[in-house]
Amino acid sequence: MSLRIAPIYHADAKDCVRRWHRHNKPTLGAIFCVSVKDDADDVRGVAIAGRPVARHFDDGATLEILRVATDGERNACSMLYAACRKIGRAMGYTKIITYSLPEEGGASLRAAGYLFDGEAGGSGAMWGTRQNRAAEKIGDDLVGGKWRWVA
Numbered sequence: 001m002s003l004r005i006a007p008i009y010h011a012d013a014k015d016c017v018r019r020w021h022r023h024n025k026p027t028l029g030a031i032f033c034v035s036v037k038d039d040a041d042d043v044r045g046v047a048i049a050g051r052p053v054a055r056h057f058d059d060g061a062t063l064e065i066l067r068v069a070t071d072g073e074r075n076a077c078s079m080l081y082a083a084c085r086k087i088g089r090a091m092g093y094t095k096i097i098t099y100s101l102p103e104e105g106g107a108s109l110r111a112a113g114y115l116f117d118g119e120a121g122g123s124g125a126m127w128g129t130r131q132n133r134a135a136e137k138i139g140d141d142l143v144g145g146k147w148r149w150v151a
Contacts, residue, residue, distance in 0.1 A: 001038050001039055002038070002039055003036050003037065003038055003075065003076060003079060004037055005035070005037075005079060005080075006034070006035050006037045007032075007033070007034060007035070008033050008035035008043065008046055009033065010027075010029075010030045010033050010048070012033075012035075012046075013030070013035065013046040013047075013048050013067075014026035014027070014048075016035075016043060016045070016069055017069045020045075020069040020070060021067060021069040023101075024067060026048075026067070027050060027067055029050055030048045030050045030066070031050045031051065032049050032087060032091075033046060033047065033049070034047050034049075034083050034084065034087065035047075036073070036076045036079050036080055038073070044071050044073040044076050045069060045070030045073060045076035045077065045079075046067070046069055046080070047065060047083065047084050048066045048068075049063055049065050049066060049088065050063075050064060050066050051063075052064040052097065057095075057097060061092075061094045062093065062094070062095040062096070062097060063088040063093040063095070063096045064096075064097050064098060066098075068080050068081065077108035078111040081108055081109055081111075082112040084096065085112060088151075095150060095151075096150065097148060097151075098149050099120060099148055099149070100146065100147050100149065101147070102119075102146075106147065109149045112151075113151055114151045115150055116147060116149060117147075117148040117150040118148055119146070119147055119148070120146045120147065120148045
């Protein structure tokens with residue numbers, strides 16, 4: 001079976017995130033979304049890219065890959081990360097970032113050319129936002145912070 005990158009509407013990408021993502025909810029917005037499809041034209045994974053969540057990265061030149069979710073198809077994650085990198089660069093973004101949990105390892109990110117950029121702050125149970133806003137719980141069994149990756 002061969003896989004290919006294809007565009008996808010944000011609403012459809014959000015539906016896939018609801019079905020497949022282990023610990024995050026769909027995003028509220030996006031700059032662009034891409035999917036990976038198989039020979040039967042079935043969506044096997046999606047990526048949602050948008051403005052960086054962290055205010056100090058929201059400089060107009062940085063793109064954040066907010067969600068990547070697949071049905072487990074081999075190489076789908078790497079293809080999505082690589083496509084986001086290529087599309088982001090073509091749109092003029094000079095820095096592309098994303099985050100993973102330490103237990104996820106990052107093999108797909110490394111395969112797509114991303115470099116480990118260190119541990120991001122916050123606790124594993126809560127990912128804080130601006131003061132006076134509710135923190136978003138990302139899972140019941142998550143410990144530690146997140147890892148940041150950059151392309």
